Amino acid sequence: MPVIAVADGTGKLGCTVVDAIVEHGGYEVVVLARAASKAKQKELGVRVIGVDYKSVEALTETLENENVDTVIATFDSAAPPDPELALVKACDASSKTRRFIPNWWGIRYTAEVAAIFPIAASKIAVLETLEKTNLEFTTVINGFFADYYVPKIPSRMGPFTMALDIPNNVAAIPGTGDVPVAFTHTMDVAHFTASLLGLPEWPRESYIVGEKLTWNEFLAVVEEAKGSKFNVSYDPLEKLQKDEITELPGHKTMHAFVPKQVLDGLLAVFGILFEEGYFDLKPVKSMSTFKARTVQQMVKENFHDQPDSTQSTCDVANYLGSK
Structure with missing residues (x-):
């Protein structure tokens, strides 16, 4: 059974994505968090694994030990890109990890958008890093x-x-x-994301409206x-x-x-x-x-x-x- 890891999956969007994948069935779901949480583990019904986003090597080891096939990032939208960039590098280094969904969840983030909305620059930086890897990835664009x-x-x-x-x-x-x-609606976004996991290949952009x-x-x-x-x-x-x-x-x-x-x-x-x-x-x-x-x-x-x-x-x- 493929293992799907939802990074920062104890937040509101992350929990919604976890719920949808569990309901969809066919996957083992784990949550990557800055600290293990028994309360969240009980709430979500999946394992919550504490990770160090400052260490690419430690992240890589976790991904390999957990046999993680796909990572879905649901970090805070206003957070700096460093944790997600480290996770992308770890996924690329992991022999077990093939796919990655970055923390977009909105619109197409371009240089023009970043000039208006500076947070977009972090999302663009993650995408540019992904393009240099061997990972298959898709951005979920939902408005x-x-x-x-x-x-x-x-x-x-x-x-x-x-x-x-x-x-x-x-x-x-x-x-x-x-x-x-x-x-x-976020619940529809989450179930759409779960449906993407079964596709044999991904487009670079996956739209749900x-x-x-x-x-x-x-x-x-x-x-x-x-x-x-x-x-x-x-x-x-x-x-x-x-x-x-x-x-x-x-x-x-x-x-x-x-x-x-x-x-x-x-x-x-x-x-x-x-x-x-x-x-x-x-x-x-x-x-x-x-x-x-x-x-x-x-x-x-x-x-x-x-x-x-x-x-x-x-x-x-x-x-x-x-x-």
Whole structure:
């Protein structure tokens, strides 16, 4: 039975990927973590192995001892690239490891994206290192996580206030709101990733898109589902480029995790990426037959019963990469 190792798999996205592979069946799953955790091991039902990401040699030894065939990286998005770069080198050195899925989980990260969103530079560095190895790899490209807008659908991510403050019937749309954005739920991303493991070969880019909607279209879907009209404003590109946004009620809760100035800058950056079309994914034909749920399906499911209006706490710590 092939062994799949999920690196940093004790985080929210990592746990979701582990759950999906276990449910899929046919693989032995282990989690690579900075420290072994009996609690996480009990929660996930798989072994959690403590590793030293500062040592390529120790990582290589672990991969070989565990007979790891494939590694899936789910590191914090804001983390420096050093642990993942070391893991790539260890996988290349391991005689047992053939495949690697890097920590992308979003859009195509290019030099143009990095100029707007500096975190992308780390992801590009990992990809450049992978290209120099003998490993087979694919990047999973899924757009923006839909979890933040459908809190009643099971998710480890939690809600996050960006553009639409659904509990408070308020919206601050980035740009014109007329540029398509790809939205996909993390559970669908995880099951898609599990489906990739059985493919005989991988494309360099593996796309999964639940649905592409403009922010204006997304707002209309939510308004219809809730039966409520939102108070709507728009943040033009010129405003976003100054790291300025319209503050929504839900943002105040997020300030408990991150200062307002930092949060405003982050949301402005995403607003620019939305408006300039970087989330308007244009996938080539996928080798996987996995089909994700659409936004409209998820919103209807979420609002079958009206959500609690107090459910506005945003998991900003997770979104920014904290565990």
